[in-house]
Amino acid sequence: MKKLSPTIRDVAAAAGVSVATVSKYMNGAQRFSAPVEARLKAAIEELGYRSNPLARSMITGRTRAIGLTILDISNPHFTNVVKGANRIALRHDYTLLLVDTDENQARERPLIEALAQRVDGLILSSRMSDSESKWLLDLGKPLVLLRHSDTLPIPSVGIDNRLATYMLARHLLNLGHRQIAYLGFGQARINDERIRGARECLEEAGLTLDVYDAHAPTAHAGEHACSRVMLGPRRPHAVICYNDLIALGFMKEAASLGIKVPQELSVTGVDNVPYGEYAAPALTTVDIQSEKMGELAMQKLIDALAGHADTGHSMFEPRLIVRESTAACG
Amino acid sequence: MKKLSPTIRDVAAAAGVSVATVSKYMNGAQRFSAPVEARLKAAIEELGYRSNPLARSMITGRTRAIGLTILDISNPHFTNVVKGANRIALRHDYTLLLVDTDENQARERPLIEALAQRVDGLILSSRMSDSESKWLLDLGKPLVLLRHSDTLPIPSVGIDNRLATYMLARHLLNLGHRQIAYLGFGQARINDERIRGARECLEEAGLTLDVYDAHAPTAHAGEHACSRVMLGPRRPHAVICYNDLIALGFMKEAASLGIKVPQELSVTGVDNVPYGEYAAPALTTVDIQSEKMGELAMQKLIDALAGHADTGHSMFEPRLIVRESTAACG
């Protein structure tokens, strides 16, 4: 277990060259005379030498690692972001360091600060407001945000949240619904945008939106909220949920309450997580291209690392996915 | 962006002490005289000093990072493993380095070798056989395997796969089923164990098991395999799937084929992923405590790092979760 690995000096000695030569060889920095190259090759093979990335990083100041903080890896949306980011990282020979902050806002800052020291750049998903996020700029590392920031000069990636819920509201309107509720997650920074999208659409039709809060972005929270929404004084005919997880839980509980979806109630989510398709009934939702978001965020960061500055916001376009959880108002 | 951070020497100068003193202070190694401590504190605060973990690691030989390789983060089973592992890592002030090998066996070895150099220990989930895995021992790092190995002296965690499918077969038998098929994933090392469990149970009842292969551990693969299984010459009344994802896809496609689950066909999975509960119908499965597996794997590794050797295999006990996708044979 403790057979300590050979150092560059061991290789130099074995090959009868200097450490500088070995270093250059390892980095493919230049060409070598045939005999030297042969001896180098042999010595490295022989000793099983692999250069120590830590020592290397200390000098070059680059780690070839990228940090990614997410709120909850259990959420398939974030899983897909990770998937996409990882794919691009791998392709460029970067390693992904994942930190799941577990929706724990207090731990966020120290966690990010510690992570920042071990990576060349960071992709961040956070619930912090812009004003709480100023210290990010002092990290001295390239960043990409997984949400839009109006005031921070940090590149970001996201979708048009307003449009996403606008589309859902329009879809429900087209189906003849008039009593539409929104079941949100107030702690999410994008919740307001999603409310606004749905509300705008309804107001154009002279209708109002009833807003509820699920307190968590999870299926369990959706289940919990269902009776409050459906058995309260203003029973809706259609519910737009903050995300698919909440929608999935909501639908399940609605079934328990004896409410038929979609005959008596239409339900929609946002995210297009892979399991909405297998739910009962299959969930109508808006695809937000989570995996592509991860890919682009990583690509932007890698570009930034390569010196291509970019402080813009890239917005993916939402796409409505109509399945079986929405139907004409009965 | 490029404001380079202060070094230990800057702090030493600012506080009028030696670098050694600063180092000791940072590591909380001992007590200090009041004036020195005060100046240290002030200087550190003033400069915003944070010690460079790379330089530190190079000397101590410890990185406080743990590597985790998984086959596919999209699979909720692995997601849960990551979740559990991350929780324990955080608790012990370790960072998790995640590598998703994307089921790509060729890339596995170089990826793991590279990862090994940046961490104190590794948790591995792999499709490699024991004989292909010998080189792992040369990594010189503590390891934990997410599967049992008979021949490698490496601690591991897993579940009793034989028992898992044995229980499912028994459950189906109890419901009166006689024509039972297994839809597996041959590339998984544990597939054979799962086949064996189901087969043993059936053989005790004088029955045989029809075995099919889904070629991938995904919902999509389950969908694809469905017609082959259900419309072939030996149509089963119950299907035990390798995992929940395959089962979810299988159920969906069965519905498309006009086959009613569970009236005409019982379907089961393995893993108890969070979305089986929201499927149509809710999926009968076996809970394998994925999150606990991740927790225990990480705990074992951290124990090993602390010098507590342990080369044993820890086996979690499967638990049958009966939902709505299984019913008495009609």
Place this chain on the structure above:
DNA sequence: ATGAAAGCGCTAACAC
């Protein structure tokens, strides 16, 4: 094309 030497930022003896 190759090598000598000076560090990167820090810790770990060992002095005082």
Place this chain on the structure above:
DNA sequence: GTGTTAGCGCTTTCAT
């Protein structure tokens, strides 16, 4: 308690 010093394994001028 506090300081001095010698590296950790590597890259990088700058000679040759």
